[in-house]
Amino acid sequence: MFYRETGQYKTTYAADRAIFPIRQDRVAFAVLLLVAFVAIPLLANEYWLRSVLTPVLVFSLAAIGLNILTGYTGQLSLGTAAFMAVGAFAAYNLEVRVPEVPFLVSFVVAGLAAAGVGILFGLPSLRIKGFYLAVATLAAQFFIEWLFTHVGWFTNYSTSGVITAPPMTLLGFSFESAESRYLLTLCIVVVMAVMAKNMVRSELGRAWMAVRDMDIAAEAIGINLMKTKLTAFAVSSFYCGVAGALWAYVYLGTVEPQAFDVLRSFEILFMVIIGGLGSILGSFLGAAFIVLLPIFIANASGVFGDALSAETIAHLEFVIFGGLIIVFLVVEPRGLARLWQIVKEKLRLWPFPY
Amino acid sequence: MKREIGGGPPVAELENIHLSFGGLQALQDVSVAVKPRERLAIIGPNGAGKSSLFNIISGIYTPSSGTIRHKGEARPARMRPYEVARLGIARTFQNIALFSGMTALDNIMTGRNSLMRRGVLGEALQLPWARRQEIEHRRRAEEIIDFLEIPSVRQTPVGALPYGMQKRVELGRALAAEPELLLLDEPMAGMNLEEKEDMCRFVLDVNEIHGTTLILVEHDMGVVMDISDRVAVFDYGRKIADAAPDDVRRDQAVIDAYLGTAHEH
Numbered sequence: 001m002f003y004r005e006t007g008q009y010k011t012t013y014a015a016d017r018a019i020f021p022i023r024q025d026r027v028a029f030a031v032l033l034l035v036a037f038v039a040i041p042l043l044a045n046e047y048w049l050r051s052v053l054t055p056v057l058v059f060s061l062a063a064i065g066l067n068i069l070t071g072y073t074g075q076l077s078l079g080t081a082a083f084m085a086v087g088a089f090a091a092y093n094l095e096v097r098v099p100e101v102p103f104l105v106s107f108v109v110a111g112l113a114a115a116g117v118g119i120l121f122g123l124p125s126l127r128i129k130g131f132y133l134a135v136a137t138l139a140a141q142f143f144i145e146w147l148f149t150h151v152g153w154f155t156n157y158s159t160s161g162v163i164t165a166p167p168m169t170l171l172g173f174s175f176e177s178a179e180s181r182y183l184l185t186l187c188i189v190v191v192m193a194v195m196a197k198n199m200v201r202s203e204l205g206r207a208w209m210a211v212r213d214m215d216i217a218a219e220a221i222g223i224n225l226m227k228t229k230l231t232a233f234a235v236s237s238f239y240c241g242v243a244g245a246l247w248a249y250v251y252l253g254t255v256e257p258q259a260f261d262v263l264r265s266f267e268i269l270f271m272v273i274i275g276g277l278g279s280i281l282g283s284f285l286g287a288a289f290i291v292l293l294p295i296f297i298a299n300a301s302g303v304f305g306d307a308l309s310a311e312t313i314a315h316l317e318f319v320i321f322g323g324l325i326i327v328f329l330v331v332e333p334r335g336l337a338r339l340w341q342i343v344k345e346k347l348r349l350w351p352f353p354y
Numbered sequence: 355m356k357r358e359i360g361g362g363p364p365v366a367e368l369e370n371i372h373l374s375f376g377g378l379q380a381l382q383d384v385s386v387a388v389k390p391r392e393r394l395a396i397i398g399p400n401g402a403g404k405s406s407l408f409n410i411i412s413g414i415y416t417p418s419s420g421t422i423r424h425k426g427e428a429r430p431a432r433m434r435p436y437e438v439a440r441l442g443i444a445r446t447f448q449n450i451a452l453f454s455g456m457t458a459l460d461n462i463m464t465g466r467n468s469l470m471r472r473g474v475l476g477e478a479l480q481l482p483w484a485r486r487q488e489i490e491h492r493r494r495a496e497e498i499i500d501f502l503e504i505p506s507v508r509q510t511p512v513g514a515l516p517y518g519m520q521k522r523v524e525l526g527r528a529l530a531a532e533p534e535l536l537l538l539d540e541p542m543a544g545m546n547l548e549e550k551e552d553m554c555r556f557v558l559d560v561n562e563i564h565g566t567t568l569i570l571v572e573h574d575m576g577v578v579m580d581i582s583d584r585v586a587v588f589d590y591g592r593k594i595a596d597a598a599p600d601d602v603r604r605d606q607a608v609i610d611a612y613l614g615t616a617h618e619h
């Protein structure tokens with residue numbers, strides 16, 4: 001009864017293409033932002049801010065990046081973590097060599113560097129698709145990981161192969177506390193998510209989806225496939241690059257290239273599949289789901305006392321993930337985001353089903 | 355209103371086109387031209403090379419020899435389909451080729467993409483030009499939606515639409531590009547009488563109101579005789595006749611190859 005669009009007539013095309021055309025959605029979104037920006041920093045403890053919510057946000061950003069490429073443009077990539085690594089190492093190297101650069105600038109450079117590398121490894125997509133393209137991006141994954149591990153310049157010849165992110169200061173303020181780091185990440189992720197949403201609901205997003213759905217027809221209607229695919233690789237990698245820099249600077253502090261291995265790439269792919277291919281909201285849902293599920297399982301198994309060994313719990317996680325991925329791929333490829341949409345549609349009609 | 359056919363060089367002119375797939379000669383020495391504002395029908399049994407001809411005009415296939423001219427000027431030997439589209443040539447496909455994950459409106463909006471400006475940052479930040487562009491083009495897309503009488507399915511994902519509606523949306527997507535030359539590959543195949551009549555009306559209106567030149571492949575001889583100014587007949591990759599509808603109907607070679615014998619389509 002309360003979730004209705006009745007009586008809310010859209011009289012202009014501008015109103016019709018708003019991100020949240022229904023008033024209740026706008027209110028809900030405002031409340032969500034208020035919770036994220038005010039309530040959580042006040043209420044959540046250090047552990048939740050630092051080890052749960054911040055990584056959820058960073059993963060969401062990477063998932064948006066992959067979703068742009070795979071969910072919207074239909075180009076399967078298994079190299080997401082490598083593009084994150086490019087971002088992390090680009091930001092680090094810039095700051096090591098030019099210490100005056102403010103860290104926010106180096107985050108932008110991280111994105112741009114990853115975008116450049118993304119375009120390079122996106123070139124095969126002009127010739128190959130699907131499985132073969134996935135293999136090509138896998139090659140990118142292994143090559144980049146190898147490069148950062150074996151070429152000392154990238155780690156500034158650190159003997160351990162580990163890089164330590166320089167401190168982040170802005171106008172004299174140092175981002176040390178869990179709250180400040182969480183809020184910094186939140187700001188960046190919210191801004192970039194809105195930008196992503198804007199792209200996918202504009203000319204650019206339609207071109208991406210056209211390439212995904214029927215590339216021959218897309219080209220026959222005047223869409224330059226090469227430009228559109230490479231733009232998708234660039235924008236997607238930009239997002240991954242910034243996520244990588246955040247991962248190193250805000251979350252871990254010190255990183256080695258192995259933090260961005262192929263398992264990380266798969267983890268982000270699973271987030272996109274479970275959250276919903278071709279959905280910005282789904283990228284958040286998928287990231288939250290995959291970070292929270294192990295915590296939930298660990299807590300739930302606590303109920304059984306010591307009946308379940310740590311090993312069993314770890315196995316349980318794999319089984320549940322594997323099962324869910326199959327279920328989503330078979331039953332609902334549009335993931336949690338689609339389920340949420342169905343709930344909203346039901347709610348709109350409730351309590352009268354017709 | 356009387357249409358003026360001709361005036362100026364042909365919108366598309368193919369000369370001595372050959373196309374082969376391995377050993378198969380899909381098109382042999384085909385020459386055909388279409389004048390501004392003309393309605394040219396192409397008929398012929400299955401496998402005659404009609405769709406291949408469209409694919410050559412669209413730049414999807416490259417002929418092994420022959421020349422293609424656009425308004426009197428020879429096109430480069432190889433042109434990408436998107437470059438051809440930007441010359442003002444739009445098409446529909448024999449097997450519906452819509453963007454299945456998108457709504458009817460977004461499919462039609464995508465038809466206007468080549469008329470829109472691309473600016474990644476501007477679109478991401480919804481700068482005033484990006485906002486204005488979306489709204490202006492939305493207005494034009496809505497005109498097409500009204501013209502094709504499909505406002506009720508605007509927000510429906512095209513995969514959920516019935517076949518006849520999908521054909522209409524595909525026509526809408528092609529029209530959205532505001533083409534000078536429109537290629538329709540069997541636009542009425544699989545439709546019932548009423549749907550065919552609607553489709554005929556849309557096609558004729560486009561031609562008469564906007565002066566869009568038409569080439570259409572069609573099997574329904576009634577439709578062909580009614581709406582075309584000229585008919586080109588294809589058989590085994592060759593053009594065997596090219597004349598006014600009434601003359602084609604009386605042509606002995608055509609009767610032998612196509613009309614008389616009961617070729618199934």
Ligand SMILES: Nc1ncnc2c1ncn2[C@@H]1O[C@H](COP(=O)(O)OP(=O)(O)O)[C@@H](O)[C@H]1O
Nearest residue numbers: 375378380398399400401402403404405406407
């Ligand atoms: N891409 C292709 N590869 C191989 N053979 C093709 C291809 N496209 C068309 N052909 C062949 O070319 C001939 C003409 O096909 P087509 O142009 O589709 O005929 P029509 O549209 O008149 O039915 C047929 O024998 C068909 O099998």
Ligand SMILES: [Mg+2]
Nearest residue numbers: 404405406448
């Ligand atoms: Mg055909």
